[in-house]
Amino acid sequence: MLDTSAENQRRHALHPDQPVWLFGYGSLIYKADFPFLARRPASIDGWARRFWQGSHDHRGTPDHPGRVVTLIRAPGDRCAGMAYQVTPDVFQHLDHREKNGYLRVTTSLTFADGQQQPGLVYLATADNAAFLGEASEEQIARHIAASHGPSGSNADYLLQLARALRNLCESDAHVFAIEASLLNTAMPARAAPAK
Incomplete structure (x- = not known):
């Protein structure tokens, strides 16, 4: 398993008194297990959500990883999610939560009113050790149906994400x-x- 928490803490010099916007596009949309100052629907451009990342620590196990979402570059696409304004100390918890291959990168968030703000997003690229890669949606569904980890079933992750997007x-x-x-x-x- 690849633990990226230490690398994430080195990546950004965050001022302790300066809040930061964080963009969530997977479980962060519906599972905010951290304190935040504000929460607003938002989107980022040029990215698409894909169930291509393995989950060895939440929705699967090291022997049978589940599948969770990451982002892939997709010019012209828009990925919708939820933005949270947080204090930098929150990243100690988030870096641990997202440690299985995800790295923090900077991005530009767009809110519903068109306002834009710089922020951070966790994404897992193809060169991380937990990346499972592309598969058909039917294959991914079968994989998800058979996966379970310490945070619960992989199916519940998918169904909660779909519900949150609706x-x-x-x-x-x-x-x-x-x-x-x-x-x-x-x-x-x-x-x-329900629709």
Whole structure:
């Protein structure tokens, strides 16, 4: 397993009295287990959400990693999520939470009113040790259906993310296609979520 927490703490010189915007596009949309000063729906341009990152520590195990989202460069695309304004001390917790291959990088956030702010986002690139890479949405759904880790089932991660995106009135073809495959094929006994 690749632990990126120490590298993340070296990457940015954050002033202890200067709040920072953090962009969440996966479980950070719906699971804010950290204090924040403000929360606003936001998006970032040029990126797409993909279930291509392995999870050895939350939604899977070292022997059978689950699949969670990361971002890939996608010119012309827009990735919607939730932005949190946090104090720099919060990153000690977040760096541990996102330690399985994710690195903090700077980005520009766009809020619903068009206002833009600089911020940080965690992403896992193809060169990290936990990266699983591209697969069909049906294969990803089967993988997710069979995965479970200390933070719960991988299926719940997917279903909560899809629900959170709908609550934001946002669409994501990749996420929703995997959700449909999971509900219709990999987990036929589960009821489909309300629209």
